[in-house]
Amino acid sequence: MVARKGQAGRARGPRPGTRDAALSRDQVLDTAFEILESEGVERLTVRALAAKLGVAVTAIYWHVGGKRALLDGLVERIIAQLGPVHVRGRDPDERIMSIGRSLRQTLLRQPDLVAVVHRQGRTAALFQPARRVLVRELTAAGLGGAEAAMAVQAILNLVIGSVLVDRQLERQPAQQQSPEELWTPDDVPDAPDLLDHLTHPLDEEKLFNFSLGVLVQSLVRR
């Protein structure tokens, strides 16, 4: 119940949080995660973190090391917290496809966290749970060896592409360039409806499901 920093006793300092006992690595990561989720990656700074903990900047260094170690620690948490991959359906095709859809939905739900993992180069680790389930279902569907390994990665690539494109569209809501600049009549000669479809945003989910369906059906050909 005793404030650590500044004048003894009374509430003061930049949001001391619930600190009263000694600081721990876990506590630091907890608070870092809060900042990450509520304020975004840019605002997650060693100094802001220390301030929120009511602690000197250097205390962070003692407990978790520098900024890089901090982000790595957060990535571990994100990966661990990411819920299980759901498998639904009866026939192998449907079950495999459902994995891709489930993973995509999960990642789309927290795009900022995905961005952090991606920036730390740990996407592969993020996908490991999905990998396991995919291997199980693919072998159940009769695939094995190089075929199965390739199938796993092909599906994951599809998910990655879809999620990242989705995120790009999100960040760039209105087209920076008008359709008239992007498409000349020369590009789309005698098809006005095609131009319409090209300029209007298309359903990323529908697109993903289509590609996934084609891919899985071709992989699980029997």
Added chain:
Amino acid sequence: MVARKGQAGRARGPRPGTRDAALSRDQVLDTAFEILESEGVERLTVRALAAKLGVAVTAIYWHVGGKRALLDGLVERIIAQLGPVHVRGRDPDERIMSIGRSLRQTLLRQPDLVAVVHRQGRTAALFQPARRVLVRELTAAGLGGAEAAMAVQAILNLVIGSVLVDRQLERQPAQQQSPEELWTPDDVPDAPDLLDHLTHPLDEEKLFNFSLGVLVQSLVRR
């Protein structure tokens, strides 16, 4: 021939470059591009840029605006400089696939530049030339309207996913976790060769070509 900064006349200051006339926006972007290619994004800083130009930091602000405007300007250059998309082959399938392969190769050749464009949220603009060519070939193959628009994006998604995954593998050369940690015998029960294939890095190009082939063949079904 007169140095601008520091002591009049003689060579001094942090690499004045070839500046002697008045500074221009194009010159600033030129030098920024050099730094970007030779030293990487992290090293491209307003201050380093000013130093290399032999100019006060604030001069950059006058000519191109802040850091964001600088990066946006560079993105425009990158997009403009990116070579044409090559179309090869006879039949529609092969021609369409060749576009995807060509684009992928081009992007893989300069991963750092792609990263900058992606970070600025301008990936869509980067793909516009490929879009044009794809639309042309897809309509030639008999597709139109919503079908064609979806086909374009599906192929581009595939390229994005492949390029970004490739880049991840590049940044994470040795597995951070050993195969034994990632895969338990429980995951891959009675198939030792599958485990082999899962732990060894697979041929991203082969994988891409496979997915692309499946997708294109399914799109151009006649």
Added chain:
DNA sequence: ACCTGAACACCGTTCAAGT
């Protein structure tokens, strides 16, 4: 119009020092 110098408000990181 074009550029400089100084200043501001930030970063991450290190290091000696305290208890």
Added chain:
DNA sequence: ACCTGAACACCGTTCAAGT
């Protein structure tokens, strides 16, 4: 072992001032 304070070497950006 755990934490502080001060300092260092960076950032991007603004603003008054010079020519």
